[in-house]
Amino acid sequence: MEKNVKDGNYCCFETLATFIVEKEATLDEDLISMIVVHLDSLKESFDYYFSEEMKFCDKNIWIVNPFQSDVVATGISTKADEELIDLSEDYSFKMSFDRKRLIQFWLSVENTYPTLSTAALKVLLPFTTSYMCEIRFSAMIGIKTKLRNKLQLSNNLRLKLTHISVDVEEVIIIPIFHFINFSHSKISTFQNAAGGAAQNWLTNKSIVYKAPGQVNGKIIVAGAAGNWQDGAGAINAANGHSFAKALEHVVGNDGTIKFLAYNNAPPRVPKVKTKSNSKGVIILSTNADAAAWIVHTVPGFPIPKTVYTWPAAETAKGHLLLCLTIPESQINAIAASLLFIQPMIHYNDIPETETAAMPYFGKLIKGEIPTLPPFTSRGSIRTENAGGPLTVHIYSKSESSKYEIYKKIIVKSLKKTIKVWSRRDNKLKGDCRVSQRHIRLITSPASVNGHNTNLELDETSWAVSDPRNIFCHIDKPYFKDQAKEPSLAVCIENNDIFARFN
Structure with a gap:
């Protein structure tokens, strides 16, 4: 041998x-x-x-x-x-x-x-x-490289190969999200509810769900997540509702607001080939330490620097939008997670002067992706906001990882059963083999605060934990083939948000 x-x-x-x-x-x-x-x-x-x-x-x-x-x-x-x-x-x-x-x-x-x-x-x-001998050799190759020379491999290999589940949260906390108040920022406000006043994105996080066939969405607002609120206006209108207000500076012109937009189906660009399914916008202010990360499910949307235009074909479908406010310093951490999923970036006007100290953001712009293990990423943080501490987890995997994100990453990390609402291909079934770490598929049709939804028309994929308190948005449906593709999940640990989707 x-x-x-x-x-x-x-x-x-x-x-x-x-x-x-x-x-x-x-x-x-x-x-x-x-x-x-x-x-x-x-x-x-x-x-x-x-x-x-x-x-x-x-x-x-x-x-x-x-x-x-x-x-x-x-x-x-x-x-x-x-x-x-x-x-x-x-x-x-x-x-x-x-x-x-x-x-x-x-x-x-x-x-x-x-x-x-x-x-x-x-x-x-x-x-x-x-296998156990081989996996040690593969792990050693990933750890000991010319670019990352490790003279002492024992500690790294022990962490990589142990059968004991390591609680990384207790070892290191990676700051990925932070919901704080920047009163002087010019980041856009949003319309929080029907008849309600405009609220500042910087003092609130928000989740908007639009059911299939509905033109008005349902909103969860930070500090008032105990109930769904009705959207302030029709989502296909040019203004007067949360989607339009959140994207005000993306579709408009403001010299102090810059952004990066990514979408696997970029607006006005037909038949783009990509394995990514992620859609979102990173927005920052050039004259204040303020930023926002918007994660959504709408293809071909928004169109940068163009009057707000809702895709008419998407009204018949269900969609989800998460808006997370962050300090600019956290953009680099977000970019580090996005690297794994290879997002299709179709617009970026964020100047290099704003991102000079953000090496992962630079790699994201250049399209660099991890070529050596690990091919999965996990970050966690407990934040303080007006509503009290909030724990958020982000999980991402590259296409080089053959893990199925629902079972091999989310369930394994949360150590809980999850109930999944997502389109499915009937190849990947529910899984009840491991006690208290099941995957249960929510049956269709369903209802979100009086708005009916069904898997045939709903573009969203989300999960809730059992036992309670965690809500996850996943960018890939519950298909067998997603194990071979990049994927991302954002999980929020909050009883009220969990209850709205449970």
Whole structure:
């Protein structure tokens, strides 16, 4: 095995070999030496822990390669010896030997040489997979690179490979969202409810849900999230409602307000090919430390620097808008999460002078994406606002991660069952295999505060936890193929918001 590694043959480590091929990676001499040293150490450990078994290695050499010319007997029985002689002369099995893993090979000869196959599998059974060894090599390649040289790998590998669920929130808090009040900012206000006064985005967060066929949305406002409020006006009107007010400086002209807009279906650009499904706007003020991040589900919207125009075809569909106010310093953290999902940026006039200290924002603009593990990202923060502490989580994954975001990322991170409202392809089913970490699919049709909705027309994908208090917006529907695509989820920990969607 060591000779194979030195010769650049990693077929014995299937996961490592696949990783190298997919990422077109090259192992330098240092990494190869480390793998060889690890294999030597592994052999020493086997000698220590399996001393009795290792005594029989020479006797069982026929299991490793039954086609070697010096292998003549098994030492098991006459029947087994006869089968070994026949197998060593079986050309068809000899041709397949090099193409299969050892256990796969012995399974393949079971019908023809049952005595020999059974004896070999009994020896190999304690080592049915090299996965744990391989995953360590892959993790080591991701950690120890020319750009990120780690002289001491033990702590990094321990965190990467442990079976114990690490509570990252207790280790480090990454500031991604922060809802605070900037009274002097010029970021737009919004219309909070029918007949209500305009409210400042900087003192409030807001969630707007528009049900299929409805022109008026339902609103949740910070500080008053105990109830849905009716939208102030028709969402397809040029003004007088929350969507239009939030995007006032995106569709208008204000020299002190700059923004970046991304949408997998950019306005006025037909048939764009992208695996991303994310839509949003990052807005900032050039004369104050104030910004906003708007996440929504509407394709081809908004059209930058053009009079507010609601896409007529979207009135028949259900849509969701989240507006999160943040200080400018948090834009870089948001950009770090967006990097994983490869958003289609169709407009950006944020000057470099505003983002000079934001390296991830610079990478986002240039279209740089992570090419080395990890391919998933998680950030959490507990914020203080007028309504009290608020915990928000953001999860993102790149297309290189083959994790299905609902089960492998959200459920695994929250350690709770989730109830999912989303379009589905009937390939990815609800999952109740792990106790208290189920995925339950909400049946259609449903109702949100008197507005009827159904999965055929609703473009939104969201989930609530069970037990209570977490609401998540996910940018990909509950389809099987989303495991191969980039995806993002924003989860808010708040009893009132949870109750509105539960």
